[in-house]
Amino acid sequence: MRKLLFVHDHVFLQGGDGKIYSPGGFPSSLWNKYLEHCDTLNVIGRFGGRVSSAENNHVLSTHENVQFNFVDKLSNPVALIKNGKKVAQNIADLVRDSDCVIARLPSENGLIAIDEAIKQGKPICIEVVGCIWDGLWNYGSILAKLYAPLAYMRMRSAVKRSNFVLYVTNHFLQSRYPCCEGITTVSASNVMVHTKEANWSKRSYGKKITFGLIGNYKTKYKGIDIAIRALAKAKWLDKEFEFRILGKGDSLEYKLLAKELGVEDSVYFDEPLPSGKPVWDWLDNIDVYMQPSLQEGLPRSLIEAMSRGCVALGSTTGGIPELIEDKFIHPAGNISLLSKTIDNLMLKKNEFDQISKRNIDESRKYDHEIITLKRQSFFSKFIKG
Numbered sequence: 001m002r003k004l005l006f007v008h009d010h011v012f013l014q015g016g017d018g019k020i021y022s023p024g025g026f027p028s029s030l031w032n033k034y035l036e037h038c039d040t041l042n043v044i045g046r047f048g049g050r051v052s053s054a055e056n057n058h059v060l061s062t063h064e065n066v067q068f069n070f071v072d073k074l075s076n077p078v079a080l081i082k083n084g085k086k087v088a089q090n091i092a093d094l095v096r097d098s099d100c101v102i103a104r105l106p107s108e109n110g111l112i113a114i115d116e117a118i119k120q121g122k123p124i125c126i127e128v129v130g131c132i133w134d135g136l137w138n139y140g141s142i143l144a145k146l147y148a149p150l151a152y153m154r155m156r157s158a159v160k161r162s163n164f165v166l167y168v169t170n171h172f173l174q175s176r177y178p179c180c181e182g183i184t185t186v187s188a189s190n191v192m193v194h195t196k197e198a199n200w201s202k203r204s205y206g207k208k209i210t211f212g213l214i215g216n217y218k219t220k221y222k223g224i225d226i227a228i229r230a231l232a233k234a235k236w237l238d239k240e241f242e243f244r245i246l247g248k249g250d251s252l253e254y255k256l257l258a259k260e261l262g263v264e265d266s267v268y269f270d271e272p273l274p275s276g277k278p279v280w281d282w283l284d285n286i287d288v289y290m291q292p293s294l295q296e297g298l299p300r301s302l303i304e305a306m307s308r309g310c311v312a313l314g315s316t317t318g319g320i321p322e323l324i325e326d327k328f329i330h331p332a333g334n335i336s337l338l339s340k341t342i343d344n345l346m347l348k349k350n351e352f353d354q355i356s357k358r359n360i361d362e363s364r365k366y367d368h369e370i371i372t373l374k375r376q377s378f379f380s381k382f383i384k385g
Contacts, residue, residue, distance in 0.1 A: 004038040004383065005098035006031075007091070009075070009107035010045045012061060012068060015054035019062040023048075024216060024248065027275075028063040033375055034102065037383040041066045042094055044109050046073050057248060057272070069094055074108040077143060092116045100125070100383050105155055105177075106132035114158045125164040125382045128173045129190060129297040134317055135221065138294040138332060164382045166375075168297040169319035186378040189319075191300040193307045194368050205287060205349055208240040212286035212310070214279070214301035217249035223292035223315065223333075224254055230292070230338035232261040239346055244268045246282055283308040287352070288345065293317045294332050307363035309356040313341055323362060325355075 013021045026045075034041050041063075047070035051058075061068075071090050072083035091112050095101055101117040103110035104127040117124040132155050136148035159165055159177040165185045167173045179185055211231060215222030224245060231243055243266060245254070251269045258267040273279050283289070289305035289312045296318030303323065306312055314320040315332040328345070330338040 002038040002100075002383070003040050003042065003098045004034055005042045005044065005094055005101045005113070006034060006104070007044040007101065007107065007110045007113040008104040009073075009109050011048040012045050012070070013048045013054045013058060014050045015058075016050075016052035017055060019055070019060060020068050021051075021054040021058035022061040023058055023218075026061050027059040028061055028066075030061075031063045031066050033372075033379065035063075035065055036376065037379050038100070039065065042098060043068050044071060044091060044094060044113070046070055046109075059275075071109060077147075080108075088112050088116070092120075095120055095122055098122065102127060103158075104129055105158065106130055106135060106151070111154055111158055114161065118161060123164075123382065123385075124162050125166065125379075126159055126162045127166045127168070127190075128159060128177050129168050130295060131173065131176055131297075131318060133176070134295040134332075138221070138317075164378070166378060170322050172319045172322065173297065184378070184381055186374055188371055188374045188378065189298045189303075189366050191298055191303045191366055191371075193303055193363055193366050205352055208242060209346070209349075210285060210287045211241060211243045211290055212246070212283065212288070212305070213243070213290045213292075214246045214305075217247045217251045217254065221293055221295040223294055225257055226292040226294075226333065226335055226338065227290045228254060228257055228261065228263065228267060229335045230342060231266075232258075232263045233335065233339040234342040234346075236346070240266075242266050242268060244270055244282075244286065246270045246273060246279070248272045279304065280308055283310060286310050288313060291315065291320055292330070292332075292338055293320065296320055298322070303363050303366050306359035309360055311345070311352055311355045312359055313338070313345070324359070 010026055015021050031041055043066060071087045073079050074083060074087055091109060095113060095116045100123045101113055102125045103113045114124055133148050133152040136144040136151055156177050159179050163183045165179045167187050168189045170187050213224060213227055215224055231241060258264040273282055283305050289310040291299055291302045291314035293315055294317060298319035302312060302314060312324045313328050314324050315330055317332045321329050330341050
């Protein structure tokens with residue numbers, strides 16, 4: 001029986017039904033790509049508590065042949081001192097009980113697991129899904145900024161010591177966290193779209209332009225506040241706008257911000273929708289999708305929006321510049337330049353159809369079948385080799 005250990009810092013919840021749920025990003029379907037190559041999968045994460053209504057607001061993560069193991073948090077210096085030794089021991093025991101280890105970085109648990117797997121001589125694969133420097137420096141506390149250089153070097157060192165590395169970008173993360181020559185690597189986004197659904201059709205653009213963004217309100221790095229401020233600052237002249245946000249969590253902070261900036265009548269906070277067709281239908285009513293993130297790997301929602309023919313704007317963060325044209329990119333966190341990008345875009349409404357077609361074509365590179373085959377081949381070499 002082949003046992004695989006998957007390690008990350010993701011915070012899981014337990015519902016009133018006793019099942020494990022994720023606030024997003026770790027649905028039960030995620031585990032299938034690993035279970036194709038092993039008999040049982042152990043998952044290390046953090047426990048966010050019991051929530052009686054988790055099944056209504058979160059995605060189911062429980063899966064047959066998947067065992068969840070929760071360790072204490074290590075997300076700040078006090079927690080590192082208090083919980084570090086215990087967490088390291090728990091992870092060491094789980095590594096010892098596994099045949100192979102997959103560590104998703106950035107994550108403190110992942111870095112510990114990598115050290116332990118190397119020490120125990122266990123095969124290790126690293127999934128590089130984001131940049132720890134961007135995460136800590138761009139929107140972290142003073143302590144986070146102080147820790148950023150050390151965290152960055154730790155992650156670079158870990159990637160250098162692995163014989164199997166999966167990157168979710170084509171260039172960005174590879175340049176930040178290079179691996180050694182001669183090892184097995186793959187560029188396989190954790191974003192997959194069904195491009196059979198990605199068919200272009202001419203849109204009708206009226207006087208009012210609809211902007212959209214998908215993101216959890218609790219996740220500050222998505223830049224929801226940046227988008228609201230930039231839209232409020234833009235020069236609309238004879239045009240109008242509405243900004244629709246599809247998110248989970250408490251939106252009060254952003255409602256107050258919109259009111260403070262005088263755009264509360266133009267900003268809408270839509271109820272969360274199940275993934276798949278409901279989200280695609282929502283995107284079909286968005287003219288311009290915004291991704292002003294402060295931290296990203298390769299954003300799923302941006303690729304989905306492009307596959308539906310949305311015009312797209314984004315920041316310089318992560319793999320975003322790999323997806324959209326330079327003229328639609330702004331420096332991360334720069335509200336003024338994002339606002340100017342919006343102004344320039346509004347002067348090019350006659351080019352929207354051309355941009356829409358280009359974005360659909362780009363999204364086809366992330367077709368579900370293409371990415372699945374690349375991943376299957378990579379994990380097969382790792383786990384069987």
